[in-house]
Ligand SMILES: Nc1ncnc2c1ncn2[C@@H]1O[C@H](COP(=O)(O)OP(=O)(O)O)[C@@H](O)[C@H]1O
């Protein structure tokens with residue numbers, strides 16, 4: 001096989017519809033790719049030691065700062081699998097995914113890098129190899145991640161996921177839209193997961209809330225598959241209340257959830273690790289989504305995106321696993 005001149009790799013961002021935190025304790029979660037926000041990596045030929053260019057760093061990979069520690073781990077791991085030396089290539093990452101907002105920037109960047117390197121070296125990439133490699137850098141950021149971010153960001157359908165048990169595609173007919181709003185406050189996934197673990201060890205009532213989130217997630221899947229948007233909306237709001245009680249929300253997220261509900265959203269909740277980051281709101285259609293996005297910006301959100309829930313293919317990931 002001949003190396004290509006350029007190897008391109010793409011990955012969408014992701015959001016968790018329901019099941020964040022409880023997924024760490026073996027409960028299911030539902031997440032979906034958000035292609036409108038994505039990472040693109042390009043690998044090209046360049047003589048000398050391997051170079052990396054991204055928003056956090058520009059220079060020789062080996063000399064990189066702590067901010068690219070995940071990439072400093074995953075890139076050599078990929079080259080090891082490909083049996084290639086750490087030289088004569090340059091890797092450039094462009095991403096529109098805000099970092100540390102619960103949209104899976106670290107997983108998406110890692111996915112795009114792995115895809116780009118496999119493309120450059122003209123080597124077929126299997127999904128389990130991709131997810132194992134991405135796990136290398138996700139372990140760096142999250143300690144012991146569930147794997148949900150990587151599974152969702154690399155997918156082209158919504159997924160029903162259980163830690164260690166894999167995932168199933170969810171095919172549904174729900175026509176609603178999600179509005180995603182960034183609170184503008186950095187999320188703190190690792191801290192939230194660690195603090196919750198401590199609290200759960202001391203409180204049986206909190207442990208019951210994890211079980212309740214598990215039940216809500218299964219109900220959410222049924223609502224999606226039955227296209228019951230109002231039922232799904234109230235499940236999302238109930239999940240937000242439980243996450244609040246578990247102590248992983250943030251006043252800015254609670255505020256945006258209240259604004260969305262007052263504006264007629266079918267449901268709304270925080271998404272991802274929490275303590276900052278993003279919230280999501282379910283609305284009936286794209287027109288309502290645009291109205292609500294404006295309202296959320298007026299209420300303090302730093303950015304919004306609109307993602308239809310329609311069960312069609314998400315082209316950014318489709319067909320890229322060759
Ligand atoms: N554009 C990018 N280029 C290189 N690395 C990135 C980029 N975006 C995110 N990352 C990496 O991902 C890290 C953020 O990961 P994390 O805090 O887990 O947030 P998220 O929930 O968005 O994945 C950043 O510190 C950086 O190391």
Ligand SMILES: C[C@@](O)(CCOP(=O)(O)O)CC(=O)O
Nearest residue numbers: 020021102145146189272273
């Ligand atoms: C809190 C958690 O369930 C989700 C974290 O999501 P994010 O990386 O903050 O988008 C942790 C995990 O699944 O590993």
